Amino acid sequence: MKLDALSADQFEQLVTDELDLLPDDMIDGIENVGFTTASRPDDGSLGLLGLYTGVALTRRGQYGHGELPDHIVLYREPHLRISRDLDDLKLNIHVTLVHEIGHYYGLDDEELHKLGWG
Amino acid sequence: MKRVRVTPAGINLVFTGEEADLLASVAEQLSELLDGYEDRDGDPALERLLPDGYRENADDAEEFRRFTQTELVGEKVAGARGIADALKPRTAKGMASVTLGHPEAVVWLRSLNDIRLALAARLGIVDEGSPPPLDDNGYAIYIWLGQVQFLLLRAVDR
Numbered sequence: 001m002k003l004d005a006l007s008a009d010q011f012e013q014l015v016t017d018e019l020d021l022l023p024d025d026m027i028d029g030i031e032n033v034g035f036t037t038a039s040r041p042d043d044g045s046l047g048l049l050g051l052y053t054g055v056a057l058t059r060r061g062q063y064g065h066g067e068l069p070d071h072i073v074l075y076r077e078p079h080l081r082i083s084r085d086l087d088d089l090k091l092n093i094h095v096t097l098v099h100e101i102g103h104y105y106g107l108d109d110e111e112l113h114k115l116g117w118g
Numbered sequence: 119m120k121r122v123r124v125t126p127a128g129i130n131l132v133f134t135g136e137e138a139d140l141l142a143s144v145a146e147q148l149s150e151l152l153d154g155y156e157d158r159d160g161d162p163a164l165e166r167l168l169p170d171g172y173r174e175n176a177d178d179a180e181e182f183r184r185f186t187q188t189e190l191v192g193e194k195v196a197g198a199r200g201i202a203d204a205l206k207p208r209t210a211k212g213m214a215s216v217t218l219g220h221p222e223a224v225v226w227l228r229s230l231n232d233i234r235l236a237l238a239a240r241l242g243i244v245d246e247g248s249p250p251p252l253d254d255n256g257y258a259i260y261i262w263l264g265q266v267q268f269l270l271l272r273a274v275d276r
Contacts, residue, residue, distance in 0.1 A: 009126045016125040027121075034269040035123035036276045069119070069265045071272065 003080050003089060011076040012037050018093045026101060032069040033104060039076050046081050049118070050074045050096040058106030072100040119262070120213065122269040128217045129273045131266075138205040138214030140259065141266070145205075148233050149198040152191050163236040167194065197229035223274050227267065234263045
């Protein structure tokens with residue numbers, strides 16, 4: 001399959017599958033997080049693979065009073081651009097998910113990079 | 119609420135067993151409250167959910183009520199029961215995982231809002247300036263319902 005032809009639905013399915021494949025330890029600690037996909041970042045660029053918005057667990061005060069839920073979005077076109085084939089795409093989606101979930105747990109970009117997660 | 123995600127099959131919501139029990143219970147309470155709406159004049163939660171159509175004229179308001187309310191109440195009761203029913207099955211890990219198509223997700227949004235309005239009326243929350251209620255538990259549930267609404271709305275509106 002040519003990756004260029006991968007539809008929004010197919011990308012959504014891959015993200016769903018990769019989320020299901022993440023280790024329980026990583027998923028079980030997640031509270032109040034929304035996962036969505038979009039074709040590109042709001043600025044239309046292709047350089048950003050995913051985005052976490054929210055207040056990381058390590059920076060929270062009294063949880064549950066007034067904070068909006070966290071959100072992780074994965075961008076389809078930037079992933080397609082850097083992926084050679086379907087397996088590579090799956091690996092890249094996996095890395096992006098771990099990276100963004102890492103932010104949720106309070107790791108910053110530098111720490112995640114050192115650990116090999118993007 | 120553990121997580122909400124958008125899948126090709128619909129919007130998937132995952133709750134812990136405890137959260138699912140809680141949401142099912144407040145949904146049941148809403149349907150019971152609405153079932154008895156004819157006998158409960160002056161209940162603040164019902165007034166919030168079923169406001170008068172004509173505030174100036176009691177007769178017009180009564181007529182408007184007669185023609186529109188049965189259907190409206192029926193829809194609200196069905197929506198709340200739908201939530202309670204959907205939350206009953208549990209996964210192997212004791213979670214409730216519900217996948218909603220777009221029309222169902224919209225019904226859930228309406229119903230979550232009804233539950234939140236009824237709770238707000240009970241807690242005395244009228245607008246953003248209302249003081250935090252004394253009932254901490256009720257207030258925590260109110261905030262939590264808002265977060266569920268927020269996550270679901272963003273998934274519907276992506």
